[in-house]
Amino acid sequence: MRKALRWLGIGLGGLLALLLLAAIVVFAWSEAILRKDYAAAPETLSAPTHAQLADAPRQARVLGCLSCHGEGLKGKLMFDAPGVARVFAPNVTEVAAKASDQQLAAGIRQGVGHDGRGLYIMPSAMFSRLDDRETAALVAWIRTLPRVDGQTKGLSAGPIGRVLLVLGKFRPVPEVVAEYRTQAPVALGPQFEPARHLAATACSECHGPALMGGSAGPDEKAPDLRVVAGYDPAQFKTLLRTGRPPDGRDLGLMTTVGKNDFSHLTDAEIDSLYAYLAARAKRLGS
Numbered sequence: 001m002r003k004a005l006r007w008l009g010i011g012l013g014g015l016l017a018l019l020l021l022a023a024i025v026v027f028a029w030s031e032a033i034l035r036k037d038y039a040a041a042p043e044t045l046s047a048p049t050h051a052q053l054a055d056a057p058r059q060a061r062v063l064g065c066l067s068c069h070g071e072g073l074k075g076k077l078m079f080d081a082p083g084v085a086r087v088f089a090p091n092v093t094e095v096a097a098k099a100s101d102q103q104l105a106a107g108i109r110q111g112v113g114h115d116g117r118g119l120y121i122m123p124s125a126m127f128s129r130l131d132d133r134e135t136a137a138l139v140a141w142i143r144t145l146p147r148v149d150g151q152t153k154g155l156s157a158g159p160i161g162r163v164l165l166v167l168g169k170f171r172p173v174p175e176v177v178a179e180y181r182t183q184a185p186v187a188l189g190p191q192f193e194p195a196r197h198l199a200a201t202a203c204s205e206c207h208g209p210a211l212m213g214g215s216a217g218p219d220e221k222a223p224d225l226r227v228v229a230g231y232d233p234a235q236f237k238t239l240l241r242t243g244r245p246p247d248g249r250d251l252g253l254m255t256t257v258g259k260n261d262f263s264h265l266t267d268a269e270i271d272s273l274y275a276y277l278a279a280r281a282k283r284l285g286s
Contacts, residue, residue, distance in 0.1 A: 023159075030162035034155070037116040038108035038174045047060050048137035056141035059134070061264040062202060064123070064257065072145055075152035085161040085170070087121055088152035102223060104139045111173025118172030120155050125176040126205040129184075129197070183209035188279050195276035197227070198269060202262070206253065211280070220252050228274065229281035236274045240265060 049055075058065060070076035070087045070273060075091035096104060099114035106112045111124030130138075157165065164170035185200050187193070206222035208214030213224040228236060235246050243251060243258025252257075265273075 010168060011188060011228035012188050026159075030165040033165050033274050034117075034157065036118060037113045038110075038118050038172075039116070040103070040110050040112040043102045043109065043135070044100060045105055045136040045139065047257055048130040048140065052133055052137040053140055056137040058264055060138060060141060062261055063127070064140075064261045065138075067257070067260045068121075073142065074148045075150070076086050081158075081161075083157060083158040083160040084164070085120075085174075086153075086156045087123075088154060088240040090152050090154065091148060091150055092142060093145050093147045094149070094151060095146070097147055101136075101139050104142060105135050106133055108138060109177075116119040117247050118174045120170075120172060122173050123181040124173045125209070126201060128180055129200045129204070131197075134201075177282065178202070180209045184200070185211045186275065186280055186283060188283060190284065192272075192276045192279060195272040197271075198273055199276060206257075225277050226281040226284055228277040231274075232273065233274050236277075237267070237270050240270050240273075 010133065030059030049191055065073065068078045069092055070078075070089070073092035075089055075094075077086070078089040079085060079087040086236070094109070095114060103114040107114065107122070107124070109124055109128045109130060111119045111122055120180065127135075161170060185196050185204070187196060203225065204211060204214075206214055207225050210221070211225040214222050232244075238259055239245055239254075240262040244264070245251065
């Protein structure tokens with residue numbers, strides 16, 4: 001009996017040592033991922049039109065900038081899952097005081113912070129499709145915001161989050177940006193290009209780089225946007241204005257985004273987006 005207990009003790013001790021070693025390896029590996037530096041490519045910023053400059057505050061709302069970073073882009077807690085991660089969207093007014101226009105643009109379109117670190121959760125993969133003038137208009141708008149003192153806390157990864165980092169399930173944004181460069185929503189001709197661009201820059205974060213479906217969160221799947229074939233124009237407009245389908249269901253993140261972000265789309269933008277997505281569904285087969 002004593003011998004059996006002795007071997008059991010040795011076995012449990014060995015198991016605990018292995019678990020401790022694994023925890024150390026995961027921590028060190030995940031820390032290396034979090035601290036990895038990225039070299040941002042040079043950004044080309046063309047002078048935006050007066051109309052684009054005037055419309056930049058609305059575009060920032062459509063794109064969700066204020067939903068994540070808060071009014072005035074002062075920063076706020078945007079993701080909090082115990083054991084996974086706690087993420088504060090940074091105070092952009094503080095970042096802008098330290099960063100050049102090039103660095104701000106790299107943060108928007110490449111997911112590379114002004115300090116060279118890869119960003120997390122920031123939808124730069126989708127924003128990588130913004131053109132040079134659109135990006136320059138957003139940068140110019142950021143420069144108009146009054147600076148508010150106070151740094152936010154960035155990302156704090158929990159044990160589950162660190163495992164997800166090591167497994168590649170929770171990735172730095174620059175790696176996701178690279179994927180988006182290989183896929184795009186189907187082109188349907190010049191008449192649909194503005195709406196295709198809108199879908200690529202406003203819908204693809206959740207619905208995937210080619211709008212074929214994706215992840216809207218850890219336990220939330222976003223459908224292929226061929227689902228629009230099931231809506232008529234009025235129902236689609238209601239969906240984007242309120243985030244709710246004809247039956248009034250709460251669609252999770254879509255309901256939140258519809259109310260907070262897409263409600264700022266113009267009627268003309270929604271009509272053109274519906275026309276493109278309906279034509280896409282017909283082309284691909286709904």
